[in-house]
Amino acid sequence: MVSAQWLLLTYKVPPEPAAKRIALWRKLKGMGAIYLQNGVCLLPENADHRRRLKMLENDISAMGGEALILAMNALDRSQEDKVIARFNADRDEQYREFLGRCAGFEAEIAKEIAKAKFTYAELEEEDADLRKLQAWLDKIRRLDFYGAALAGEAAERLAACEALLDGYAKRVFDAHDENR
Known part of the structure; x- marks a missing residue:
């Protein structure tokens, strides 16, 4: 049984100015849309997505373009699975980038510990x-x-980063208690 419902947006906008076309693409990607091809994207159906697509x-009309929004579902479970896999692939790409940034955060804390740089200024920076x-x-x-x-x-990786910062904070506080 096919259960997922989606909103399909098809649009055509003038090629110039490119900044407006790029801004539109960013808004759609920021909503979590997947692109099936140029000017054709899909989002799960819900009230927020309906409102935002409208x-x-x-905006597309104001750019001199055309847009069509359709509610739809997949023909069968196999097609639904393909669409869901596309959404998950996009998210996993974002999670991979996030995990890379976590590694950078962990390396930065390790560097500060190795240098014994236990300052409040550094702690504030790492906390930010x-x-x-x-x-x-x-x-x-x-x-x-x-x-x-x-x-x-x-x-899990974010929780590890939080624990790492807690440990670093304790070292900062201990270092400042020793200096009194």
Whole structure:
């Protein structure tokens, strides 16, 4: 039984100015849309996506373009699985990038520990970097409509980064207590 429902947006916009076309693409990708081909994208059907696509339809018209929004479902389970796999592949790509940034965060903390740089200024900087990682993972999760494979690994890695920063913070606090 096919159960997923999607919104299909097809659009055609003038090639210039390119900045408007790129902004449209960014908005759609920021919503978690997958592109089936140029000017044809898909999103899971929900009230938020309906509203946002209708707003984009107005933007497209203002650009001198044309847009069509259709509600649809897959012909069979095999087709549905292919679409869901495309959504998950996009999310896993984002999770992989996130995991790479986590590795960078871990390396930065290790470098500061190796240099014994236990300052409040450095702790504030690392804390700000961790908050960026947390916000980024939240954004990816909001777009992970079908439970991509790397979601769990990303959550575990963020938890490890949080624990690492807690350990670094303790060293900073201990270093400043020793200096008193």
